Amino acid sequence: MLNCLATVLGIFICVPLLLFMAAPYIRRYVAGGVCKSTTKLNGKVVMITGANTGIGKETARDLAQRGARVIIACRDMAKGEAAACEIRAETGNQQVIVKKLDLADTKSIREFAENFLAEEKELHILINNAGVMLCPYSKTADGFEMHLGVNHLGHFLLTFLLLECLKQSAPARIVNVSSLAHHGGRIRFHDLQGEKCYNWGLAYCHSKLANVLFTRELARRLQGTGVTANSLHPGSVYSELVRHSILMSLLWKTFSFFLKTPREGAQTSVYCAVAEELESVTGQYFSDCRPAYVSPQGRSDELAKKLWNVSCELLGIQWD
Numbered sequence: 200m201l202n203c204l205a206t207v208l209g210i211f212i213c214v215p216l217l218l219f220m221a222a223p224y225i226r227r228y229v230a231g232g233v234c235k236s237t238t239k240l241n242g243k244v245v246m247i248t249g250a251n252t253g254i255g256k257e258t259a260r261d262l263a264q265r266g267a268r269v270i271i272a273c274r275d276m277a278k279g280e281a282a283a284c285e286i287r288a289e290t291g292n293q294q295v296i297v298k299k300l301d302l303a304d305t306k307s308i309r310e311f312a313e314n315f316l317a318e319e320k321e322l323h324i325l326i327n328n329a330g331v332m333l334c335p336y337s338k339t340a341d342g343f344e345m346h347l348g349v350n351h352l353g354h355f356l357l358t359f360l361l362l363e364c365l366k367q368s369a370p371a372r373i374v375n376v377s378s379l380a381h382h383g384g385r386i387r388f389h390d391l392q393g394e395k396c397y398n399w400g401l402a403y404c405h406s407k408l409a410n411v412l413f414t415r416e417l418a419r420r421l422q423g424t425g426v427t428a429n430s431l432h433p434g435s436v437y438s439e440l441v442r443h444s445i446l447m448s449l450l451w452k453t454f455s456f457f458l459k460t461p462r463e464g465a466q467t468s469v470y471c472a473v474a475e476e477l478e479s480v481t482g483q484y485f486s487d488c489r490p491a492y493v494s495p496q497g498r499s500d501e502l503a504k505k506l507w508n509v510s511c512e513l514l515g516i517q518w519d
């Protein structure tokens with residue numbers, strides 16, 4: 200009986216004590232890779248989609264700190280202004296600008312790009328960061344399944360419209376924020392809009408695989424232009440991404456200690472945007488500020504070309 204009591208007491212005291220002592224080490228492990236580059240960006244123009252919150256906002260903060268003119272492209276102007284105000288105040292960089300962009304509407308994307316090209320002369324870094332996850336079945340203004348429409352097609356069209364400007368501003372970089380979740384993705388050409396079969400988790404995975412394939416084909420086509428394209432996994436980050444699922448929101452809150460903060464999650468985006476050693480690196484996929492393993496689907500040139508052509512058809516654009 201006494202033995203039993205001692206064991207139970209031991210567990211209740213030792214386990215929390217061990218966890219408490221290990222906490223700083225666990226946190227350092229969870230935080231992952233850090234971008235160590237000291238590159239300054241004075242005179243450079245950076246655009247980040249979905250930079251009003253989460254990973255995008257922290258990426259904007261870091262790049263503003265380096266002196267860049269930062270365009271926060273977001274769908275909610277009030278949220279965008281709040282983020283920009285905070286970043287301007289913290290960094291002292293007044294060149295943080297908010298522009299309206301709804302990636303779930305090709306009309307908004309075209310208006311945004313037209314407005315940008317009329318006002319700005321150069322674009323050196325484009326970070327396609329905005330994303331949605333676990334949405335109940337819904338469609339964009341143009342009838343695309345929401346994950347595919349926002350995460351892939353919206354950024355595909357945006358990049359197409361800005362590409363000439365990026366080429367004129369070379370050296371320039373395109374950074375596509377994908378995910379480890381691309382490993383679970385498939386490009387279901389027979390049912391791209393998920394009308395026959397839809398799973399909200401898988402729909403996200405498919406769209407993140409599309410990000411990897413888009414980057415691969417884009418990089419191939421941009422060889423020799425001075426514009427690079429890379430994709431990345433930011434890590435598992437405590438952000439608003441899980442907002443559509445009550446269960447995931449609860450799990451995210453409960454286990455937030457084991458998730459990266461948005462600032463930690465922004466490190467690989469910043470790394471891909473500024474690291475000197477990536478100047479001519481293109482078509483790669485990173486995680487924790489180093490190259491990472493891409494799924495066999497994500498390494499298929501054939502699949503990348505087919506997705507490219509289908510994306511052009513869906514968007515009614517000719518991109519050779």
Ligand SMILES: NC(=O)C1=CN([C@@H]2O[C@H](COP(=O)(O)OP(=O)(O)OC[C@H]3O[C@@H](n4cnc5c(N)ncnc54)[C@H](OP(=O)(O)O)[C@@H]3O)[C@@H](O)[C@H]2O)C=CC1
Pocket residue numbers: 248249250251252253254255272273274275278300301302303304328329330331332349376377378379432433434435436437438439440441
């Ligand atoms: N958090 C994580 O663990 C992981 C995140 N990622 C990726 O990182 C990226 C950033 O996500 P994260 O910061 O975590 O998520 P958040 O939900 O915090 O941020 C997503 C951003 O995307 C914006 N957005 C959503 N829909 C649209 C739209 N139609 N038009 C314009 N902007 C839109 C949101 O705007 P609003 O605030 O108005 O909704 C918000 O600014 C995403 O691409 C995500 O897939 C990848 C792997 C893991």
Ligand SMILES: CC1=C(/C=C/C(C)=C/C=C/C(C)=C/C=O)C(C)(C)CCC1
Pocket residue numbers: 377378379380434435450451454457458
């Ligand atoms: C297993 C498990 C967790 C980890 C989930 C992870 C690691 C999710 C990663 C999601 C990604 C990569 C999303 C975006 O692309 C929690 C919630 C911490 C606690 C409960 C058990």
